Amino acid sequence: MPRSVPPATTRTTTSATGTVSPLLPRPCSVGGRLARLSDMCPPHTIHCGGERILTCRAATERGHTRYNPARYLPAYREARGMDAKVAKRSLGNLTQEEVKSVVDDYVGLHDAGVERKKEHYRQLVNHYYDLVTDFYEWGWGTSFHFAPRRQGESFKASQIRHQHFLADKLSLRPGMQVLDAGCGVGGPMGNLARYSGASFVGVNNNAYQIERAKVHTRDVEALCRFIKSDYMKIPRSDDHYDGAISIEAMPHAPDKTAAYGEIFRLLRPGAGFACYDWCLTDAFDPSNTEHVRIREGIMTGSALPDIAGTTEVCEAVRAAGFELLEARDLAPDSDPETPWYRALQGRDFSLASIPRTPLGRALTNLILRIAEGLRLAPQGAREVSTFLNWGADTLVEGGRTGIFTPMFFFLARKPLPRGN
Template structure:
């Protein structure tokens, strides 16, 4: 029965996604022609295998290929908020995500009439939650058209507070000094140059405005000379469309080079209860119907479902390869968390000086 339920849910998710995507020229896995799915997988792999500099130069294609392929899988297994959170004992996964989001709103003191930029807004889950929570208005920028269509759907009850820009956050199509605050939830990790990205965010913020978010980082425990550490890092990168993963000190350095005053910066991962670490959702230790798709068993069943579906020509060739790619990344995230070499929640709070410093 579980196998059938997984099969039906994935298929329904794909079917539902077709309509908005075709109306906007955006693409999901379901909207790609059968031959295009395998081509997209091959294209993603080719960009990644070409090396670090190629990934940085072609980061837009890398990330777009990736999210065209995986967004439906993410929503199936993760919901509308594609990120992690430190969990408290007895706290549900969903509740931890919402608390993690609201932490940013509280640190930024978001309130009605404030104009906030969400850098890399995904499918709009956190943005919608924070608009409801704070009453502030949000603009989300995302380079993936399909995700923007999904975000519009998820924020329709607060559409008066949410607007979206289909564009590259390395070149934000907005004027100078126009936002009261900015957030980025595990999104700037895709940037080919953090300093350049932070400078762009600095540019659009009003003097005195703050920027807060969470960054994926290697911790001080990471040993560049350790082959296993390097393998885990590499699997996280290819499983999550990352050009590279930097260390914690590099984030602060990039912030300061961009002109920000770094007010706070620390890893929130240790705040998790020891029994519920941030990667628990991927370990299979949460026993509920909604958590099954995130578990190793659920991911294996999804993979099997897609394998059967490909043979029956229900799903296009390459669908299983997408699932396998995500599983590789998920397993590496767990190992990165267990070994302590990786964190997805390095918190930062930075401020644009009220009077910009002269060079």
Template sequence: MTLSPIFMNMERWGESFHFARAYKGDTFEQSIKRHEQYLALKLSLNEKQKILDVGCGVGGPLREIVRMSGAHVTGINNNSYQVERCKIFSKKLGLEDKTDFVKGDFTDMPREFDSKFDSIYAVEATVHSPKLETVYSEVFRSLKPGGLFATYEWVTTQNYDENNPDHKRIIHGIEEGNSIPSLSSYKQALEAAKSVGFEILEYEDMAIVSDCHEPWYNTLKGNFSLKGFRMTRFGRWTTSKLVYGLECLRIVAPGSSDVAEFLNNTAEALVEAGERDIFTPMFFILLRKPIDSNSSNSN
């Protein structure tokens, strides 16, 4: 859950604040659900298991995974408003017995989480940790020995050149626009996982496009249909100017146009990073806590 929830709610994301691998012919909703279901499949979830969603947002992926697997899923989130929204959605959908929500910091998880969960997952959330080692260490502690952790990470790719001023400008725009302390490289993410004791089972950049896929950033580029217009560059510019006009008329709060412009610049940075293939929001990693581990990490 990275790109500003305000921005995503304004557009198409609804309850699931993440990008997704899209196949040609997919609707946006189909690609989002498949991306969530993929985690449940890779973790082999079932109705007897207790699962943790790290940085659960308003719980869109969590509810999809509960419905698909039957597992009990706990979500942790440090935003009180979003936690309350999670509870409301679960009650509305009759999922109260299969879900719990905890207001908490995923870089300092409750001690009652120690060795509690069969599997843990994160959907574009752990990028907000000051250091990946910090949140990975907490995940490691919260897993049962032999438990699995699956995550979609925001990272720079092998094509990113830290000595290229344009690359640095684009990545800084992503960091600034999404309140990210510092983007890690894909290699740094893997090293962080190993450093706290995890075994690496699989990893893949799911943003790599084959003949059957659409680029993930097309969602931000939009199209000139009625539904997609708002996400085109011109559509975002038009929205920004509209908000400015409403601000001048005192219909919306002062500063709203600045926020709209800021979010527009963030979207531009993401598209540019995607087109240059220097960044991915879906570097998939599957990890295992060794069966002989105790409740703490190996460091």
């Protein structure tokens, strides 16, 4: 029997678009599932906005959740018996000789306009993540996404709560097969496998990120598998999965309807799709030069062919065949003193947060400039840091002006056949 998303029977909510939509029930017996998972990975407790969350200590103790810059030096790799090809890498899967060429290709694609970026989106996105994954792990850990924050809540705790929100919306539980479209380096997928007990298949078209994801999900490898594929065309049969998620990965899609349509094809009838997408809000004015500048900075800093509006996303979900159950921007859910972009402003000072702050980004840029001059870093590394900094600055501006959100949430369902 195909698994279906249970219909809501107890409560409803009104979305930002005015639609009254059912909420899927929260999974039951979460504690019991986590207790069984703890046999594989001893958990510890963190407090997340009043919630107790069990997380995995073993991966942290093994050093897999933090970036170690030394491991990208050939001498470090060779001393530890790493193969010659791996030892020559300097950023992602790139050698020192390849970095500058890939940077030039990436910048050239962004200068070519929206249509050319959409035409070459695979190259654009792969180049981007080959260049920036190491920078992201250094600054963000294993979860490359934002989250609405509560008063007194840490950035990491807000990310975990944001991830669990999707699991609860889909009522994920052991035995379910769930697709993660654009899984990054596996941080959210691993957290959700630990939290729900469901099995996940992560789709990512970047080979280096899949390597990293396998490391970050080692403690739950029985629940996490990966496919190297473009999420616009996933090599799986129709009606294959019991649910799907996508966390800030769909902004890279050149065609929203086609991207959502591929998810629709792969889901079993009645299955749900929960997604966070990047969007321009209704406050964006295309005739305002400042708004346009901010949009362009976000696009260049994040390898986006374009940025859709919230209405466009909702229309694309329906055009793909889904029932749209809920759609709203979660950014206003943040505490006013702790907006989602606070992590990029340097207002949460700690040793772990330094790489995300303006000061930390400036220091990284300066160090890379010196290292390039001394040939200790590949030519082009500082340019990568520069466009990431530009992207970070414009993300903050987009949030402060209210013209952009990285957390437009929607919950959709593949309809059951008529008569069921």
